[in-house]
Amino acid sequence: MSRSIVISGLGAVCPRAAGRAALWELFARGDTGPASTREPSVPALERIPDATFDKQPAQLRHMDRLGRISLAATTLAIEDAGLGTTPGDPLQTGIAFGSGYGCLPTNEEYLEGILERGARYGNPVVFQNTVTNAATGYISMVHDLRGPNATLCSGWTAGLEALRFGCQQIEEGHAERMVVGGADTLSPRLLEALSLQGWLSRRGVARPFSEASDGMRVSEAACTLVLEEHTRARKRGAHVHAEVAGTGHRGGPPTEQARALARAVGDALRAARIQPEQLGAVFSGANGRRDFDRWEYRGLQEALGAHAARVPTTCPKAVLGETFSAAGTLAVLLGALAVDTGQVPGFAGTTHLAPGCQLNLLSGAARPLKPEWVLVTALGGEGSALAVVLRRCQP
Amino acid sequence: MSTHRVVITGMGVTAANALSSGELAQALVERRSGIRRTDRFGGEGRARTAGEVDLPGFSDEGVDRVSQLALHAAEQALRDSGLASRTGWREEAGVMLGTSRGPALSLESFLRSGSEQARRTLFGELAFSSIARNVAARFDLGGIQSTVTMACVSSSLAIGRALDEVRQGRTPVMLAGGADALTALSFSGFSVLRAMSPTVCRPFDRRRDGMVLGEGAGILVLEELHHALQRGARIHAELCGWGTAGDAHHPTSPHPEGRGLRQAMTLALRHSGMTVDQVDFVNLHGTGTLANDPAECQALREVFGARTASLPVNSLKPYFGHTLGAAGALELIGSLLGMARDFIPPTLHCEELDPRCDVDVVRGEGRSQRIDVLMSTKSAFGGANVAIVARRLPEAGREAR
Numbered sequence: 001m002s003r004s005i006v007i008s009g010l011g012a013v014c015p016r017a018a019g020r021a022a023l024w025e026l027f028a029r030g031d032t033g034p035a036s037t038r039e040p041s042v043p044a045l046e047r048i049p050d051a052t053f054d055k056q057p058a059q060l061r062h063m064d065r066l067g068r069i070s071l072a073a074t075t076l077a078i079e080d081a082g083l084g085t086t087p088g089d090p091l092q093t094g095i096a097f098g099s100g101y102g103c104l105p106t107n108e109e110y111l112e113g114i115l116e117r118g119a120r121y122g123n124p125v126v127f128q129n130t131v132t133n134a135a136t137g138y139i140s141m142v143h144d145l146r147g148p149n150a151t152l153c154s155g156w157t158a159g160l161e162a163l164r165f166g167c168q169q170i171e172e173g174h175a176e177r178m179v180v181g182g183a184d185t186l187s188p189r190l191l192e193a194l195s196l197q198g199w200l201s202r203r204g205v206a207r208p209f210s211e212a213s214d215g216m217r218v219s220e221a222a223c224t225l226v227l228e229e230h231t232r233a234r235k236r237g238a239h240v241h242a243e244v245a246g247t248g249h250r251g252g253p254p255t256e257q258a259r260a261l262a263r264a265v266g267d268a269l270r271a272a273r274i275q276p277e278q279l280g281a282v283f284s285g286a287n288g289r290r291d292f293d294r295w296e297y298r299g300l301q302e303a304l305g306a307h308a309a310r311v312p313t314t315c316p317k318a319v320l321g322e323t324f325s326a327a328g329t330l331a332v333l334l335g336a337l338a339v340d341t342g343q344v345p346g347f348a349g350t351t352h353l354a355p356g357c358q359l360n361l362l363s364g365a366a367r368p369l370k371p372e373w374v375l376v377t378a379l380g381g382e383g384s385a386l387a388v389v390l391r392r393c394q395p
Numbered sequence: 396m397s398t399h400r401v402v403i404t405g406m407g408v409t410a411a412n413a414l415s416s417g418e419l420a421q422a423l424v425e426r427r428s429g430i431r432r433t434d435r436f437g438g439e440g441r442a443r444t445a446g447e448v449d450l451p452g453f454s455d456e457g458v459d460r461v462s463q464l465a466l467h468a469a470e471q472a473l474r475d476s477g478l479a480s481r482t483g484w485r486e487e488a489g490v491m492l493g494t495s496r497g498p499a500l501s502l503e504s505f506l507r508s509g510s511e512q513a514r515r516t517l518f519g520e521l522a523f524s525s526i527a528r529n530v531a532a533r534f535d536l537g538g539i540q541s542t543v544t545m546a547c548v549s550s551s552l553a554i555g556r557a558l559d560e561v562r563q564g565r566t567p568v569m570l571a572g573g574a575d576a577l578t579a580l581s582f583s584g585f586s587v588l589r590a591m592s593p594t595v596c597r598p599f600d601r602r603r604d605g606m607v608l609g610e611g612a613g614i615l616v617l618e619e620l621h622h623a624l625q626r627g628a629r630i631h632a633e634l635c636g637w638g639t640a641g642d643a644h645h646p647t648s649p650h651p652e653g654r655g656l657r658q659a660m661t662l663a664l665r666h667s668g669m670t671v672d673q674v675d676f677v678n679l680h681g682t683g684t685l686a687n688d689p690a691e692c693q694a695l696r697e698v699f700g701a702r703t704a705s706l707p708v709n710s711l712k713p714y715f716g717h718t719l720g721a722a723g724a725l726e727l728i729g730s731l732l733g734m735a736r737d738f739i740p741p742t743l744h745c746e747e748l749d750p751r752c753d754v755d756v757v758r759g760e761g762r763s764q765r766i767d768v769l770m771s772t773k774s775a776f777g778g779a780n781v782a783i784v785a786r787r788l789p790e791a792g793r794e795a796r
Binding site: 102111 | 436489490495496497499502503505506507511514515518521522523524527528531532537538539540541542543544545546552556559563579580582583584586587588638639640641642643644645646647654655658662666775776777778779780
């Protein structure tokens with residue numbers, strides 16, 4: 001990257017944790033949570049603390065669920081960045097969000113209403129949220145973000161695509177700071193549709209790369225990161241969690257996702273100017289779906305060679321499930337905390353690797369590894385692959 | 396850091412008044428609109444007209460209508476670029492598309508369907524990303540696939556992002572644009588918001604009373620300049636730069652002084668390395684709603700200052716309706732077609748200019764004028780704004796021939 005871009009703020013809202021500290025604690029324990037007692041498994045989204053919203057009651061009234069969790073995660077990230085409620089010059093601060101399914105649940109709600117009552121009885125409040133960028137619109141209003149503004153809906157990799165877009169906007173000089181994130185919500189019909197594909201674990205437990213895996217567990221989540229130029233962050237005395245040293249984005253047909261991932265990882269490593277052997281940890285996007293994990297493994301193997309079997313690898317989705325576009329940004333959040341704290345979280349559930357899969361998976365609680373370089377991967381399931389290389393920042 | 400120049404070598408159109416860029420050029424010169432009466436959506440609201448597309452003999456029945464619109468435009472764009480018959484470029488070529496409603500018709504079918512098998516099949520079309528996936532699959536494109544969903548600026552932002560991909564040397568060829576189909580969701584929703592006109596769309600007119608919806612797709616082939624020159628491609632224009640900015644003002648209404656649009660225009664000029672004096676024409680959003688038109692005229696005045704009085708502007712929505720996520724791409728293509736013919740298409744139905752829109756709106760017969768540099772701007776729900784700058788490239792065109 002031509003400019004050094006760092007992550008200075010982290011925020012997330014997940015079913016069993018809200019905020020950086022709570023999330024890290026959850027992952028540091030390697031806690032995969034209770035297995036679901038029903039099928040398919042969907043951990044209920046915990047109530048977002050009211051304190052997150054008390055300054056914005058008027059806007060909140062009209063927001064849909066996607067907007068609410070996106071705003072909650074963003075508010076936490078901006079606070080974590082030490083920026084108060086408004087992050088500096090509004091024209092120099094932009095926002096980019098990615099969502100896998102976007103406003104689909106809200107569209108569903110609006111359409112069900114008019115199918116039942118007739119087109120003229122549509123709910124105008126629901127209708128204003130039937131554009132996926134309603135969420136970024138609300139966030140930009142609340143935090144007065146008037147710089148570049150983008151909402152991407154490219155499937156499950158959209159969150160990392162938003163991160164990459166944010167980096168590009170800073171590199172191009174369009175903004176000094178970008179708030180980037182990923183968020184996805186679930187609706188009963190979307191859940192039904194995912195279930196009909198046979199993708200969900202019947203046991204309600206995600207076991208990435210395991211011979212016992214039987215599908216993924218899904219969840220709602222939102223995760224936001226504050227990106228800014230390194231010198232600018234240092235100048236204002238911000239705590240810098242990690243540097244975004246390189247990104248890669250590749251595509252291709254759904255049958256060649258492993259190759260797309262390998263190429264995306266290769267691009268990210270080249271952008272970071274490092275060799276695979278320098279990676280200290282991998283935060284993999286594996287989710288417990290056998291086909292998905294196979295693509296992931298083959299992609300890692302092709303990109304990292306022999307180092308794929310050696311580098312400590314962890315799978316955040318074992319803890320929170322598949323959170324679609326939020327998953328990539330959540331993995332970056334955890335990766336940033338790993339280089340920041342010198343600890344890498346493990347996970348439970350995978351005791352025996354799937355045949356032919358040779359990885360150094362970390363099980364259980366976090367352990368001191370002090371990685372300087374961390375790789376984060378995300379597969380879209382339809383052809384897209386994203387990779388991000390993070391680097392520890394020197395104090 | 397940007398080192399590559401980006402040119403447009405292909406343009407594809409699916410619109411109510413044209414099923415190719417050639418037909419669109421003709422329709423604009425003849426001032427022919429494709430808006431007509433429709434009863435497709437029950438006629439329950441006050442709107443009775445729309446820009447509906449006839450896609451005769453289209454065979455992709457397995458995909459949502461929005462993908463069909465996009466596939467038609469993409470096929471033409473590739474043919475127009477001369478790339479369709481060539482080999483060796485598809486592996487790295489990506490697709491960046493914008494859409495507002497996406498496959499909402501499939502969602503409607505999904506909700507209506509009682510068959511598990513039908514719902515399982517429909518699921519593949521439900522995600523917004525299915526359009527880019529379908530286009531990439533049909534034309535065997537191996538590069539990145541990306542989808543922008545930002546209401547009415549969707550395709551503009553997709554074009555801007557694709558420009559950056561080529562400009563920064565990550566790929567030599569990108570398909571960029573957008574598509575949206577007429578849906579019950581849009582027809583009902585904009586009706587409920589009373590944003591639709593019961594008669595015609597009259598951008599900037601004192602009597603304007605709302606927009607008229609349309610459907611369609613606009614797709615551009617963006618190519619790195621030398622890649623295009625080496626293969627002797629015909630170059631329509633150079634894509635110079637773009638900018639995006641948020642209003643941070645209201646979920647559905649634009650900032651009354653168009654502050655986000657102002658910033659987007661400023662960023663686009665800066666990204667292009669252009670000054671306000673170099674811009675010959677601006678294609679505005681011009682939805683014909685009460686709030687939009689004066690706000691963008693105000694943004695124009697603030698960016699262009701004294702130049703505004705002699706800066707021709709127009710809106711192309713009365714020709715094919717407000718095509719939402721496709722609007723940015725379709726209207727950029729319409730503007731480029733005009734540029735190639737030294738012609739600025741008139742804003743249909745704008746007869747009595749609103750004093751708050753007192754800028755040089757091209758009306759009547761249109762205007763014969765050479766254009767070297769144009770800007771196209773779009774604004775959207777959520778306070779999103781995008782501006783794109785393109786210019787004529789005579790030197791490359793000569794070399795190309």
